[in-house]
Amino acid sequence: MAFYITKASGEQEAFDRAKFRRSLKRAGATTEAIKNLIQDIKERTDLRTTKQIYRYALQKLKIVDRPVATRYNLKHAIAALGPTGFSFEKYMAKLFEQMGFNVTLNQIMKGSCIEHEIDFVAEKNNVALLVECKFHTLHTLKSDLKIALYVHARLQDIEKLWKNTPFHGQEKREAWIITNTRFSAQAIRYAECAGIKLLGWSYPAHKSLPDMINEIGLHPITALTTLKRKYQRELIQNGIVLCRELINRADELRALGISMPQAELVTQEARSVCEFPITEY
Numbered sequence: 001m002a003f004y005i006t007k008a009s010g011e012q013e014a015f016d017r018a019k020f021r022r023s024l025k026r027a028g029a030t031t032e033a034i035k036n037l038i039q040d041i042k043e044r045t046d047l048r049t050t051k052q053i054y055r056y057a058l059q060k061l062k063i064v065d066r067p068v069a070t071r072y073n074l075k076h077a078i079a080a081l082g083p084t085g086f087s088f089e090k091y092m093a094k095l096f097e098q099m100g101f102n103v104t105l106n107q108i109m110k111g112s113c114i115e116h117e118i119d120f121v122a123e124k125n126n127v128a129l130l131v132e133c134k135f136h137t138l139h140t141l142k143s144d145l146k147i148a149l150y151v152h153a154r155l156q157d158i159e160k161l162w163k164n165t166p167f168h169g170q171e172k173r174e175a176w177i178i179t180n181t182r183f184s185a186q187a188i189r190y191a192e193c194a195g196i197k198l199l200g201w202s203y204p205a206h207k208s209l210p211d212m213i214n215e216i217g218l219h220p221i222t223a224l225t226t227l228k229r230k231y232q233r234e235l236i237q238n239g240i241v242l243c244r245e246l247i248n249r250a251d252e253l254r255a256l257g258i259s260m261p262q263a264e265l266v267t268q269e270a271r272s273v274c275e276f277p278i279t280e281y
Contacts, residue, residue, distance in 0.1 A: 111157030
């Protein structure tokens with residue numbers, strides 16, 4: 001029997017079992033765990049908002065399989081990095097570096113009309129990706145058509161000067177937009193027509209941002225369920241941002257005043273998340 005839930009935006013929609021199942025499967029949840037959670041949500045009338053469902057599922061996963069809970073916590077973990085802690089573009093740069101790209105942050109590139117600041121440029125196999133990152137603290141905010149138009153105009157200006165420069169070489173350039181939330185339908189339609197690459201929370205299908213992060217195992221420490229937020233902030237200030245950077249580094253945690261047993265729990269969680277990447281969805 002279908003029932004309705006309330007989204008963070010206040011809109012109501014029918015509970016999408018398939019969508020919920022995909023998010024859990026992406027995190028590595030077992031078929032049995034997924035079945036039990038869906039049944040609980042169906043029967044419990046106090047779980048009728050997306051926030052209530054998320055919190056309930058996260059708490060249940062912590063009991064059943066903590067590494068799965070860590071991966072399920074990914075969206076909130078990225079938002080928790082925040083614009084002042086460790087920037088979203090730096091985190092994305094690390095992701096592309098792990099994929100074998102040579103990455104340069106905050107590039108100034110000349111165009112035919114003006115200069116443009118690019119969040120980062122990722123180069124590999126004679127292809128240069130010009131990446132614009134759009135970070136939203138609120139999950140309900142989408143990257144819209146204006147952003148796609150803006151990025152396309154910048155690329156065209158850069159391309160015009162580049163192609164008119166003698167001996168510019170055979171390097172191919174691509175415009176990319178990466179967001180930690182979703183894209184509007186118009187932004188997707190325009191980007192597909194204009195040749196702009198998009199990477200967001202649910203786009204492209206089966207190769208979205210969370211898919212890539214899970215595949216590479218590049219989870220931020222803000223996803224860890226055994227590490228308090230105040231310690232997460234201190235580690236980020238010390239330059240430790242990724243779960244894999246905590247493996248075999250219990251001394252870093254002890255230096256913050258964390259007990260040895262708790263430090264071992266944190267490093268164990270970090271290791272289990274990184275060493276079990278999800279590659280099928």
